[in-house]
Amino acid sequence: MERTVGCAACRDSTPLPFTFTMAFQPILDLSTARVWGYEALVRGTNGEPAGAILSQVNDETRYRFDQAARVKAIELAGQLFPADEDVRLSINFMPNAVYEPRACIRASLEAAQRVGFSHRRIMFEFTENERFRDIEHLKRIVAAYRQQGFMTALDDFGAGFAGLSLLANFQPDLIKIDMDVLRGLDADDRRRSIVAGIVSIGRSLGISILAEGIETAAELETVRGLGIDLVQGYHFARPLIEALPVVPGMAPSSLTRAA
Numbered sequence: 001m002e003r004t005v006g007c008a009a010c011r012d013s014t015p016l017p018f019t020f021t022m023a024f025q026p027i028l029d030l031s032t033a034r035v036w037g038y039e040a041l042v043r044g045t046n047g048e049p050a051g052a053i054l055s056q057v058n059d060e061t062r063y064r065f066d067q068a069a070r071v072k073a074i075e076l077a078g079q080l081f082p083a084d085e086d087v088r089l090s091i092n093f094m095p096n097a098v099y100e101p102r103a104c105i106r107a108s109l110e111a112a113q114r115v116g117f118s119h120r121r122i123m124f125e126f127t128e129n130e131r132f133r134d135i136e137h138l139k140r141i142v143a144a145y146r147q148q149g150f151m152t153a154l155d156d157f158g159a160g161f162a163g164l165s166l167l168a169n170f171q172p173d174l175i176k177i178d179m180d181v182l183r184g185l186d187a188d189d190r191r192r193s194i195v196a197g198i199v200s201i202g203r204s205l206g207i208s209i210l211a212e213g214i215e216t217a218a219e220l221e222t223v224r225g226l227g228i229d230l231v232q233g234y235h236f237a238r239p240l241i242e243a244l245p246v247v248p249g250m251a252p253s254s255l256t257r258a259a
Contacts, residue, residue, distance in 0.1 A: 016064055018053065019045045020045065023240055023242070024038040024039065024244050025041060025232060027210065028230070029229055034086075034250055035247060036088065038088075038089060040073035040077070065094075069092075074115065076242060079115070087121065089123070091125065094126075109148070123152065126138070126152070135166075135169055142170050151174065153173060154172045157178055158198070171206075172207065174230075176232075177212065178213070195226055214231050
């Protein structure tokens with residue numbers, strides 16, 4: 001029954017009862033001193049935080065919002081991103097809003113083609129903070145997305161319900177370590193040991209590791225010392241609505257062309 005509802009949702013063009021846009025925050029690669037990509041973050045059209053928008057999403061609008069958010073992020077990326085094919089767009093998605101993976105990705109593929117943005121530059125993030133109704137269905141989503149050429153990432157690793165269990169069931173391309181795990185790790189042996197363990201797991205499984213929520217130089221130096229090259233956080237730049245933040249010290253070819 002749920003899959004049938006999903007197919008109907010694909011054809012539902014009813015406008016959402018609220019508006020939103022996207023802000024972008026850079027993801028940096030310390031090994032190359034370049035911008036690796038930008039994460040698209042939901043914001044209100046008047047600058048409202050993500051929570052103010054997500055609180056309006058319910059069971060009736062979840063599918064339409066998830067689809068609209070993907071398309072909005074891709075359309076803005078087509079306008080703002082540099083031509084550098086290595087700079088990626090990271091989009092959060094709701095696995096519980098995906099009914100049939102190949103059908104539900106169609107709008108994203110069409111949007112990418114429409115604005116001339118290679119879908120191979122797109123990474124979809126799902127968070128372990130969301131309780132998944134069907135792990136087997138999530139495995140099918142990740143497999144289908146990877147077959148289409150998209151990257152996948154497990155967000156908020158270490159803060160949710162079943163991080164290690166999820167890794168035992170399928171393999172994303174990237175793990176984003178939650179900021180609460182990283183906060184103050186420069187002065188906390190236990191946190192450093194946990195992060196070192198995650199890095200070791202990633203290396204064993206061939207999964208890239210990203211440290212998110214970096215806010216201090218000490219945190220940055222500690223994660224760098226643990227072998228993490230991909231980083232994100234306020235220490236580098238705060239998200240900008242419908243614009244790309246400039247990051248001092250990063251390669252010019254990877255910076256915004258319209259901010």
